[in-house]
Amino acid sequence: SFSVPEDSVLLDFSSDGHTLAAGRDNAQIDLIDVTSGHVALTLTPTRLFLAARFTSDGKALVLSEEDLSAELWNASSGQLLKTFSGFETAAPVFSVIPGVDGRTWIWISRAKVQLMNTTTGKLSPEFRHEDFVSAVALSPDGRILATAASGTVNNQIVPLVKLWDAASGQELFVLPQSEYVTSMTFSPDGQGLAIAAGKDIFLWNIAQQKLVGTCSGHTDQINAIALSPDGATAFSASVDNTVRLWRTHFQ
Numbered sequence: 001s002f003s004v005p006e007d008s009v010l011l012d013f014s015s016d017g018h019t020l021a022a023g024r025d026n027a028q029i030d031l032i033d034v035t036s037g038h039v040a041l042t043l044t045p046t047r048l049f050l051a052a053r054f055t056s057d058g059k060a061l062v063l064s065e066e067d068l069s070a071e072l073w074n075a076s077s078g079q080l081l082k083t084f085s086g087f088e089t090a091a092p093v094f095s096v097i098p099g100v101d102g103r104t105w106i107w108i109s110r111a112k113v114q115l116m117n118t119t120t121g122k123l124s125p126e127f128r129h130e131d132f133v134s135a136v137a138l139s140p141d142g143r144i145l146a147t148a149a150s151g152t153v154n155n156q157i158v159p160l161v162k163l164w165d166a167a168s169g170q171e172l173f174v175l176p177q178s179e180y181v182t183s184m185t186f187s188p189d190g191q192g193l194a195i196a197a198g199k200d201i202f203l204w205n206i207a208q209q210k211l212v213g214t215c216s217g218h219t220d221q222i223n224a225i226a227l228s229p230d231g232a233t234a235f236s237a238s239v240d241n242t243v244r245l246w247r248t249h250f251q
Contacts, residue, residue, distance in 0.1 A: 002037025004030070011051065014058035019075065021052055021061060029061065031075060041078050045071060055098045062098050062105065070096040070105065072118075086123055087114060100186075101142035104166075108133055113147055115166055125169030131157070137184040137193065142166060144206070146193055148181035161195055163206065173209055177202070183224045187231040192250025194234055196222040201236055205250050215246040 004022055011021040011029065019040070020032045029043040029052055049063040049071075060081065063071045069085040087094070089109035097106040105116045107123075110132050115124035129149035137146040143166055151160045151174075159177040161184065164170065179198030186193055192212075193204045198221060203213035220240035227234055227248070234246040 002032075002034075004032070012053045012061075014054045014075070015056060016058050019054075019058070021054065023049070023052060026050070029063075041075070043073050043078055045073075045080075051095050053096075053098055056100045056102050062096055064094065064096045068094065070107075082118075084116065084118070084121060086121065087116070097136065099138040099142060100140050101138060104138060104142050106136055106138060106145075108136060111149065113145070115145065124166065127162075127164055127169060129162075135181050135184045135196075137186050138166065139186045139190040140188060141190055144172070144186075144190065146184055146186070148177075148184060148195070150180075159197065161193075163193075175204060175209070180221075182222060185225055185227050187227060187248075187250050188229060189231065192231065192248075194225055194227060194248065196225045196236060198222070199238070201225055201234055201246065203248055203250055212250055213248065215244075215248070217244060218242065 007024050008022040011023050013020055020034050022030045026048045030039045031041040033040050045063055047065045049065050051064045052061050054061055060075055061073045068087055069083055071083050072081045074081055087107040094109035099106055103118055105118055107114045111129040113127040113133055131150040133147055133149045135148040145164045145166045148161050150157050159180050161175040163172040177197045181195055181197045183196040191207055193206055195202045199218045201215035205212045218238040218240050220238055222236050222238045224237045234248045237243050
């Protein structure tokens with residue numbers, strides 16, 4: 001354990017688990033070595049930021065900023081690499097999430113989602129929903145986008161997970177859920193999707209559009225899930241103050 005200033009807020013961990021990003025007053029970010037507790041680098045963006053996330057390789061940070069722009073910062077040198085803009089929304093609340101494919105950013109604002117190619121800066125078609133988007137996931141190859149939001153089925157509002165063609169914006173199919181979805185992640189091969197809804201994790205085979213397993217045991221809502229690099233283990237964090245590990249399969 002180590003001490004940080006009282007106004008510090010945890011933003012993200014690097015993928016190797018060695019570096020912690022802590023924000024201060026939405027104006028600067030300390031990158032802290034979790035082994036020593038020392039501040040390895042401090043970033044001072046030119047604009048106030050709303051959130052920050054490491055890219056999938058842990059080499060850079062993506063900052064969501066108040067003026068609907070996003071900045072990419074080198075996590076080793078502290079250099080501002082590039083600024084991105086073009087996403088439009090009337091809602092003041094938005095976020096940018098780096099895709100696991102390493103070349104796509106996911107822009108989210110309430111009921112709207114768009115993907116951006118970080119090489120060209122080009123935005124995808126808009127993915128719109130009836131209600132606020134509660135979770136998103138992009139397949140490792142960047143071809144399929146999963147979004148969670150409530151929608152109308154048989155004249156009733158129910159939790160839904162929709163699968164989309166990431167390039168065209170075409171809706172592929174819908175997976176109705178019984179509980180509010182808080183987190184989702186694709187398996188490393190892109191064939192499976194783990195969905196946290198309520199107290200349980202639901203394992204779906206995407207190719208077959210089939211529920212193949214359920215992980216039950218938490219006594220309260222699951223806030224976040226993750227999969228190990230081989231996809232054989234799921235990790236879940238819950239409001240019941242536990243983190244659980246599960247053996248998983250998507251066949």
